Amino acid sequence: MANYTKRDEVAVIELNNPPVNALSFEVRSGLQNALKSAIDDQDVKCIVIHGKGKNFSAGADIKEFGAGTKQQKPWITDACRLADESSKPVVAAIAGTALGGGLEVALFCHYRIGTPSCRVGFPEVQIGILPGAGGTQRLPRLIGVNSSIDMITSGRHVMAEEAMKLGILDKIVTEDIIEEGVKFAKSVVGLDLAHRILKNRKIEAVSPKVFDDEISRVKKKYKGYIAPLFCLKAIQASVQLPYDASMEQELQLFQHLVGSNQAKAQQYAFFAERTSARWQLPTGANSQNASPLPVKTAGVIGAGTMGAGIALCLITSGIPTVLVEQDQKFLEKGIKTMEGDLRGSVALKKMTAEQAKKAMLILKPSVNFEDLHDVDLVIEAVYENLALKKEIFAKLDKICQPQTILCTNTSSLDIDMIAEATKRMDKVVGTHFFAPAYIMKLQENVYGKNTSAETVATVMALGRRIRKVPVLVGTCESFAANRMLHPYVTEALYLVEEGASPYEVDQVLEDFGMPMGMFRVSDLSGLDIGYKVRREAAKRQGIDLTLGTRFVNGERVCLLADVLVEKGRLGIKSGKGWYNYGSPGKKEAIPDPEVLDIIEEHCRKFGIKKQKISSQEILERMQLALINEGFRILEEGIVSKPEDIDVIWIYGFGWPKYMGGPMFYANEMKLKNVYRKICDFHQKYPFSIHWTPSKLLARLSETDLPISNWTSLINSNSKL
Ligand SMILES: CCCCCCC[C@H](O)CC(=O)SCCNC(=O)CCNC(=O)[C@H](O)C(C)(C)COP(=O)([O-])OP(=O)([O-])OC[C@H]1O[C@@H](n2cnc3c(N)ncnc32)[C@H](O)[C@@H]1OP(=O)([O-])[O-]
Numbered sequence: 001m002a003n004y005t006k007r008d009e010v011a012v013i014e015l016n017n018p019p020v021n022a023l024s025f026e027v028r029s030g031l032q033n034a035l036k037s038a039i040d041d042q043d044v045k046c047i048v049i050h051g052k053g054k055n056f057s058a059g060a061d062i063k064e065f066g067a068g069t070k071q072q073k074p075w076i077t078d079a080c081r082l083a084d085e086s087s088k089p090v091v092a093a094i095a096g097t098a099l100g101g102g103l104e105v106a107l108f109c110h111y112r113i114g115t116p117s118c119r120v121g122f123p124e125v126q127i128g129i130l131p132g133a134g135g136t137q138r139l140p141r142l143i144g145v146n147s148s149i150d151m152i153t154s155g156r157h158v159m160a161e162e163a164m165k166l167g168i169l170d171k172i173v174t175e176d177i178i179e180e181g182v183k184f185a186k187s188v189v190g191l192d193l194a195h196r197i198l199k200n201r202k203i204e205a206v207s208p209k210v211f212d213d214e215i216s217r218v219k220k221k222y223k224g225y226i227a228p229l230f231c232l233k234a235i236q237a238s239v240q241l242p243y244d245a246s247m248e249q250e251l252q253l254f255q256h257l258v259g260s261n262q263a264k265a266q267q268y269a270f271f272a273e274r275t276s277a278r279w280q281l282p283t284g285a286n287s288q289n290a291s292p293l294p295v296k297t298a299g300v301i302g303a304g305t306m307g308a309g310i311a312l313c314l315i316t317s318g319i320p321t322v323l324v325e326q327d328q329k330f331l332e333k334g335i336k337t338m339e340g341d342l343r344g345s346v347a348l349k350k351m352t353a354e355q356a357k358k359a360m361l362i363l364k365p366s367v368n369f370e371d372l373h374d375v376d377l378v379i380e381a382v383y384e385n386l387a388l389k390k391e392i393f394a395k396l397d398k399i400c401q402p403q404t405i406l407c408t409n410t411s412s413l414d415i416d417m418i419a420e421a422t423k424r425m426d427k428v429v430g431t432h433f434f435a436p437a438y439i440m441k442l443q444e445n446v447y448g449k450n451t452s453a454e455t456v457a458t459v460m461a462l463g464r465r466i467r468k469v470p471v472l473v474g475t476c477e478s479f480a481a482n483r484m485l486h487p488y489v490t491e492a493l494y495l496v497e498e499g500a501s502p503y504e505v506d507q508v509l510e511d512f513g514m515p516m517g518m519f520r521v522s523d524l525s526g527l528d529i530g531y532k533v534r535r536e537a538a539k540r541q542g543i544d545l546t547l548g549t550r551f552v553n554g555e556r557v558c559l560l561a562d563v564l565v566e567k568g569r570l571g572i573k574s575g576k577g578w579y580n581y582g583s584p585g586k587k588e589a590i591p592d593p594e595v596l597d598i599i600e601e602h603c604r605k606f607g608i609k610k611q612k613i614s615s616q617e618i619l620e621r622m623q624l625a626l627i628n629e630g631f632r633i634l635e636e637g638i639v640s641k642p643e644d645i646d647v648i649w650i651y652g653f654g655w656p657k658y659m660g661g662p663m664f665y666a667n668e669m670k671l672k673n674v675y676r677k678i679c680d681f682h683q684k685y686p687f688s689i690h691w692t693p694s695k696l697l698a699r700l701s702e703t704d705l706p707i708s709n710w711t712s713l714i715n716s717n718s719k720l
């Protein structure tokens, strides 16, 4: 809907579709009618368009792009063409965000003013489409081709100050946006509008080489994504064709994208992230009825790989943080890492040197636990050792205020066992970050049996505040993310034993869209970590694990990675792992014939016959193994909805958004096919427990329901 009112000779049109004024059919029709009324009204001299509430508009209503749905007319361009034709000045008064179609509406206006905190941008590319209402044609006429390419292919939000510099905004105003809009509109009545109409503006001449270079850049930077390339084609049309013809070209490119599988997957991912933010505990407490506690200050214990990164997330989000280490040497090492990461951010223009300096000023490094006395929340990130963590939590329980929340970054230990060391089990929770913690977006929050809703609400809110994507999961061995990783990694090793090379496996995964193959990731993390974890787990279970071990409790094991470790091949840190890196720390991964010999020798020793394994089998075995585990996690209630799993894989492990996430991928394959293939693998590989088909998957596969219906079916049918 759009509201139409008048203030003296000014028509004020309000886009009204809370919370973000998405441009649904009703809003577009309302806008078109309101513009008509304003233009026809003899008493109206100028027009202001603004958004109700906090935002101007977040653009087209993404829900209207559902598969096969044709947008109902009037389109944004139909409604806004009236502004182009109007002899009365039209002013966009922007507060909050003007994104996508929202910015396109503003670009049809003759003038744009904004508040100091407003943001503009074309994020369409992130949901698999392009600005299809003239954005790719009008922006280059306003700010030039190069800046338009940057904004449209990245989808980044541009803050008011930069928008002013680029020429998107004509003025930044500090008082009430509607009052300012009315004042500004009155001030431009009578001025010549011809040069303010963007379609009339000449576009700069640009050599085709600019586009050739950009295509190469975009192919590399957004590997696998088709939308950025289509954005470039549309912008190129603005340079090559007359306005009307290039608008037609933009529309055709838009229509092609909007019907693509990538757009469907990326739009699913957009909504999955928001669905995942709506958490629920088994008690029924949820994000709607629980309130977070304020976190004004925080503490981090351990300044190692993870602690330093977590502290950096906190201070760069403006949260004063005490960082506690066991001694000065470790503390200084951690601070050096943090300073280096900040320098990197400044070099990449992610922040200014001033901002980096300001962040370090609110860090209080310490070797004294007593300094945590007054903080609101502590995140522990010491070695993965239950006894040590329990000792630290008992100490924190005594030192910290009774309301302080105590979080652990453990990647596998039982949250309840850690909580038992305290008298505040309701305030103990897992906040599992992913390496490198400053960069990776996922924050897997883990509740224990006594964790309160207030504690969960606090860590979920903290996650968003420090620019992470928080997901809530229940406690179990390795939680949701790493638990799903296990069958994926195991299957990769089996494939290599059976005849695929590590390099073939990685290639298949990278062709699928994973940022790195499984073996390259292992080299990056360090093969010795898994080696130690396996040996400690075996010791706990009284198992004698040697390089000769083939089965444990009837389950097939492959210890090829441990063979490499015992040969000193620890990964990037030692210069050799599954790949050869030339020297320690170097990142270029070169396939190594020596590794192929090691694999040959291993297979000879155990009499394993090698065979040719197709790319399709490699992909299916790795993906379906983790998908089956995902269904088990869902079945056990470790996560409450499939979207949580997809968000975990997109933000924790780089699953390509254009493939939606493993659960979405399974949905696209059709569950009956997924189930059938898993049953086949189970029959073929009976010694791999991860192929035992999930009961939930079996039931869901009988229904043929789409992913959007799984949660309600799971909740409504206890037999599932
Ligand atoms: C042939 C026809 C031609 C057509 C041409 C069209 C061309 C056009 O270029 C295409 C577009 O504009 S494409 C669009 C390009 N624009 C974008 O991609 C912008 C997408 N939006 C955003 O980036 C963020 O929502 C904001 C930054 C706006 C606000 O962030 P925040 O303050 O953290 O809030 P939040 O939690 O994120 O959202 C609150 C609620 O609003 C919901 N919702 C939001 N936007 C929606 C939308 N456009 N739609 C529907 N719903 C939308 C969201 O799901 C959530 O609902 P829930 O039920 O409560 O979960």
Ligand SMILES: NC(=O)c1ccc[n+]([C@@H]2O[C@H](COP(=O)([O-])OP(=O)(O)OC[C@H]3O[C@@H](n4cnc5c(N)ncnc54)[C@H](O)[C@@H]3O)[C@@H](O)[C@H]2O)c1
Residues within 6 Å of the ligand: 301, 302, 303, 304, 305, 306, 307, 324, 325, 326, 327, 330, 381, 382, 383, 384, 385, 392, 409, 410, 411, 412, 432, 433, 434, 435
């Ligand atoms: N490294 C990863 O990829 C990763 C990812 C997710 C979670 N985790 C988890 O994060 C935690 C930390 O892992 P990491 O890789 O950062 O380890 P790390 O070895 O790099 O760092 C641990 C730090 O804790 C400090 N420390 C040890 N005992 C302490 C004490 N009593 N008081 C204060 N500081 C103490 C050490 O000096 C060291 O600097 C572990 O629980 C691990 O399982 C690690």
